[in-house]
Amino acid sequence: MSVDHARSQLVSPGADRMSVRSKLTGNRFVRISQGSAEQRGKVISLFTGAGGMEIGLESAGFETAICVEIDPDSRETLRKNREHWVLFEDEQNRTPGDLRAIRPEELLLKANLKRGEAALVTGGAPCQPFSNMGKKLGKSDPKNGDLFLDFVKIVLGTQPAGFIFENVAGIAQGRHNEVVEYMTAQFAGSGYSVAFEVLNAADYGVPQQRKRFIMLGRKGDAPAFPLPTHTKDGLFPDVFSPEPIATLSQWKTVAEAFEEIPRGNLQRADCVGMRHASYMVERMAMIPQGRNFKVLPMQMRPKCWQSGKHEGHDTFGRMEGGKPAPTIRTAGYNPTKGKYIHPFENRGINTAEMAALQSFPADWEFRTVSGKPSIVSIGRQIGNAVPPAFAYALGSAIFA
Template structure:
């Protein structure tokens, strides 16, 4: 690794993040008490954002170019999910489906106490996941998987992702929810939890008019687009458009998702924020009351990013950074759960070594 990188603190647990993106997962882990030992990401703008907010210890390259990985306490990463995603046709021979092999190579090299793989839920039903599980077990990891909803962990967004946790120090630790769905009757276990955060909670204080500051920027819609936006009520979608304003392809396609050209609700979490959230034709991305799509800053807040998190890149690049991120509030809760287990394991190891030394003199 480069000599000019800053030294790591030997007292803090270390993390390696591969397929790091702009660092949403690492940002949450950092808040939970981890320090970044190494991040690997091929995209230049993502690397610059990661360096600005988390650590300069970043390799800008393809994962295949990394010869070996140093030892660490936790290794995390989300191999590109397009090969597994339900969005569009899944291609069995998509080379991106093979990048998990490099994730496991990193696990073998670094031998972390814990690894975490994040991906879309269809991963868990794939043949690749069966192989991931089998290979991780051969490396002496206990492996468990769960689908977590970011809304349950303080993110103002309904975003479900699969998390696979492997542990060499006991049963894999998943975080307990910090928030609950207000539309469901509370249970004994969750009755004291706060209800889900909403779009209003996240963006209600922002200027209704984009001002170009801190990525509060929007598109320049055509007059026809503005007319279309004006017909969509709160919670509405493309079917609220008058026939003369409906694109021909939508007229022919009478079935399909109800989120296309949809308007967000104020008092619910947002739908999943994806990379083209600034295009309402891609999903439910119209502002609750303004006749425009949400801005980059609004999307970042709906992902749980603090306003002082600095994105670096062009508009499209930053949109991709925001949409592909693990929401930091969810990453933080995961980090708290696993760092507790790592510290417990290290305390046990120190105690055991002390007892061995003392027994020599008995």
Template structure:
């Protein structure tokens, strides 16, 4: 099967597709740092480093197998944590039309679309319904729903809205395997090195032996891995961390240490949340801005710790400034979830003899 990745970001969906055995030939991404990350990890894929609105069509080469076109338009406008622009007027909420334009142009046998679950609430589900209606109007049979990455073995409770469309079969969503138990946060990151607030040394040795089969699989045979960068928070912010227990948030901070009342109006339960080590993580989104706190150390998460919670292998290298690396990790679809979706697509396609 041939793959095309739109709005590719750092390549989480491409990684999931590649792990399923899909030949991802072309990707489109406009952000310079994300392009560097994508090229570093997927050197055999042709990357179109441009705004998708400037792409007329995509040449996948010889179509010696069915094509799956996949991607997730930027989702800030649909996120439940972004109430200011969660409406029809946000131009980013209309980028899914560019996805549909590419579907019309490429005419893939399969389509996989992903986004935040909040798309189902935006304008009472208007965007999600419009997207499905337009795909159906092109002749695609559809399956859609919300999948939680933790149900597929990811150490993070992260829900994504998935639409699978097919011109050649009746698709369905993958069913979470009953035998899979989500690793805890400590299963996932407990072997990584101890770090300080503002850590800047990218390449380090591991802190201990892997604490789980999950961590062992992501480490592979590496002795060193990259990504041990931590945002430097002001001493006044770090002083607040010490008052927050695992599972706690900004409300545990003594009054005198809190921001002024005006600043607290933008707070929600995810701000200053200290992660729980013996459970799967909460969503790793914009983990720097939310100031998610390491479960046992008074600092934010490193890029590698967040990548582990997203199910990226340790060999996966993120490029650009620390802020851009954090953004790439936080925006990604967990590759372990992507692989489950693409495994399902391949299984149905192979039943048809690949046609």
């Protein structure tokens, strides 16, 4: 089935839908070990963003052969940090990084790979259409809702040994079932064993509660998911194994992540935060850890918070230093967008702190095309990224 035909078919209602959630069982989980990683092959990276997936896979022994990214600021970040990574940019009359306009054979040529030589194709199509935040348009989103089809196109056209597809957990919910069904059927028909789960990045050493849908595929035997390396209470979760309970690391906390930020990073140009009016600081001072705007006296709340119709349960909330952060979204620097007040100071977290909570290495710098730091752009790059520590776990397990 061609991508164009698939796009036309996926908007038709009434198809039989199996329950995605009922399939989120029976997958294979393996323990992963820390240490030097064996060389595992080359990666074709789609929707690369600021490089979170690729940093993690690099640590797991993979080599990034080519990156496809449509956001020019993110491409500047990739150039700054990894000069040797090949970016798909050419002189043709098309938008650089627009996956809809790129053919699999073009990617292979620019990556100096033959069909079947890549170890992995990786990527997460823009997640906003499937997020529990916003309009939840899914595949019907006129801008990005069908980009998962292009991920399928590249996998089938390049025939890697395996693939990793990442998206928000909402893509596994009932209204979006047909997306997962379509992808599974297409990959299975091309000889891939496919498995998918909703995993929490906090279970893999990321100081953040970030639940993501992960689809793994590989030629031949079923792919493996990584067993958690961290848990809330440090005990091995019975749901993954009948083995006796063992001791693991406890979830990494906000305070631990912030303590690891080198002091110099807070002086870097790409460390930016919001400037708060005095009345905002006064409001923050009244909010304890773990609480939100609802503790404020009514007269101190904006009208939209007084009406009781406000949807954000974490809005203007303070992080808890002894727990992982909530999901770091693209506006994670803005306390009015979630539980993003610093745990110990009366301010929103800055982009260096956002990056630490996403497990980016301290030496990874964020850039923009203009050369001027933009909190909106840097926040978007960080919030949209796959946490590198999470990617490391996925890459270490998939071929186990």
